[in-house]
Amino acid sequence: MAAAESYPDDLLYNEEHDWARIEGDEALLGITWHAADALGELVHYEPPAVGATISKDESYGEIESVKAVSDLISPLSGEVLEVNDIVVGTPETVNLDPYGNGWLVRIRLSDPSEKDVLLDLADYRKVLDEQ
Amino acid sequence: MSGAADRPLTTDESDAMPLIFEKSRAGRRGLAIPNPGLPVPAVPAHLARKSAPRLPELAEPEVVRHFTKLSTRNFGIDSGFYPLGSCTMKYNPRVNERLVGLPGFRDIHPLAEDESVQGALELEWNLQEILRAVTGLDAVSLQPAAGSQGELTGLLVMKAYFESKGEGAQRRKIVIPDTAHGTNPASVAMTGFELTPVKTDARGNIDIEDLRGKVDENTAGLMLTNPSTLGLFDENISEIREIFRAVGALMYYDGANLNAVVGISRPGDMGFDVVHINLHKTFSQPHGGGGPGGGPIAVRDILEPFLPAPTVVRDGEAFRLEHDRPQSIGRVRGYSGPFGVFVRSYAFMRAWGPALREMSEVAVLNANYMRVRLQGAYDLPYDRLCMHEFVLSARNLKKEYGITATDVAKRLMDFGYHPPTVYFPLVVPEALMIEPTESEAKETLDAFCDVMLEIAREAADDPEVLKTAPHFRPVTRLDEVRAAKEPIVRFGFGS
Secondary structure: OOOOOOOOOOEEEOOOEEEEEEOOOEEEEEOOOHHHHOOEEEEEEEEOOOOOEOOOOOOOEEEOOOOEEEEHHHHHOOOEEEEOHHHHOOHHHHHHHOOOOOOOEEEEEEHHHHHHHOOOHHHHHHHOOOO | OOOOOHHOOOOHHHHHHHOOOOOOOOOOOOOOOOOOOOOOOOOOOOOOOOOOOOEEEEEEHHHHHHHHHHHHHHOOOOOOOOOOOOOOOOOOHHHHHHHHHOOHOOOOOOOOHHHHHHHHHHHHHHHHHHHHHHHHEEEEEEEOOOOOHHHHHHHHHHHHHHHHOOOEEEEEEEEOOOOOHHHHHHHHHHHHOOEEEEOOOOOEEEOOHHHHHHOOOHHHHHHHOOOOOOOOOOHHHHHHHHHHHHHEEEEEEEEHHHHHHOOOOHHHHHHOOOOOOOHHOOOOOOOOOOOOOOOOEEOOOOHHHOOOEEEEEEEOEEEEEEHHHHHHHHOOOOOOOOOOHHHHHHHHHHHHHHHHHHHHHHHHHHHHHHHHHHOOOOEEOOOOOOOOOOEEEEEEHHHHHHHOOOHHHHHHHOOOOOOEEEEEOOOOEEEEOOOOOOOOOHHHHHHHHHHHHHHHHHHHOOOHHHOOOOOOOOOOOOOHHHHHHOOOOOOOOOO
């Protein structure tokens, strides 16, 4: 069963439906309920390599459902510290728990000020309303 | 068919077909050949099989009935309406098959001397000339055997051009809009270029402001499908041309949607330097099963030296294959290309003759007629005059009744229709992409629209019927997720 629609107010978002949970100089990244719902049950997660450098607004990996393959667009820049192996093994974890066990990568931020241009929940809801 | 909802909502289990391996009985044979008494040739031990191949064992009539029954499960343009957007599933005239079966086409060898196959070479030359006229460009290579191979060939030609100018290291980027077919970015990656994605604006055109910031002297070119996969002609194509011309970059036209513009507008006039033509879409050719296809490319004169060899040239009244192209990127396929496709497409073009423009006009008219009939019941994200296809969204049904594009597509099968393309292009949520082609009569378009409208009503009145569809096919809703995650692609022999 997929999770019920929700968008936590302690996260930051981008227009491509990715979220970031900033914890000090690190952040967890994932995709929102809306993105997971639009794709349907995920069947594959192609993560970046641990140690790779990822850049804000650029693709850092791919997720795939039976409908489509989608690029993961990073909301922030940094170095990949950890990849969520649970999602690699069981990609549908993202549909079940998009903000918890369904996180995708943990990164060390290279430019923490980038968070200032990300969307808070109110702004992200405006993006959703336009869909 | 109509009134599907009145019938019982169960699949007849006797309709399920066993696999041919499941019908196998040990020792049964289709054909017993008398032992000819000849010596058995010695097979080197390391090449000999250790055990017999595990083939199904059946009598001949069982095999014939198995495959005959399977063939009745097939759905093609000959069995019904097939509005699969982006695929241009038009009717394939039977006369094409008669012509391609003429001994002068069927029985020739690709290594025959040019003098002995003048008719075949003349046909190829004439086909090249028609494609030059249709695209408004200067030279043609018939070799690529698919649209995707045309893309790769065209990009390799563009790369060779820039390398010849000493700009190979500098021109790294190819710009592609977010509505593009997936083959475009794949071709860019295979050629070794870098992908620069560009957004679509609110009217369905390339976002010009986004584009301006992304095109510079490192740009090798643009890849554009026009009309786009939204079925919309880019209203700013002249401005786009100026942006690329200004930095010395080239423009590639993905001809997937050429069926909208033949005889009306020419990619060469729009500023494109390379075009691939999907012969199997625009100019008829059975292609529902994945081939064979034809993806010739046409190019502007500056790119001609880099085309694959050979091409057909004319010397006075004689035709010959020209192999002497020192700057060619090389062959991309054996011989001069998929010849049977050439004959069928050439026959199709000649049957239309000077009226070929009507083909595109009727295709566009059909699409607009259906768009107007359906746009109240389904969302129309880009409300504009469309070209040969249009993209609806089932997001209104999803929001109100939980009905998805998949549910609509599956339900259409109950009424005897091939579903439209769904979930593409990706910029439209719950997309339903409908392409009727010029082949269909108004009655067919109306019958399909009636069913689409009925399905939209069912979404409100009885959504469960849609969520569990199809009900009247040999199999019901398949578990697509499990099929993707745990594909079974061979028989397990009970293991």
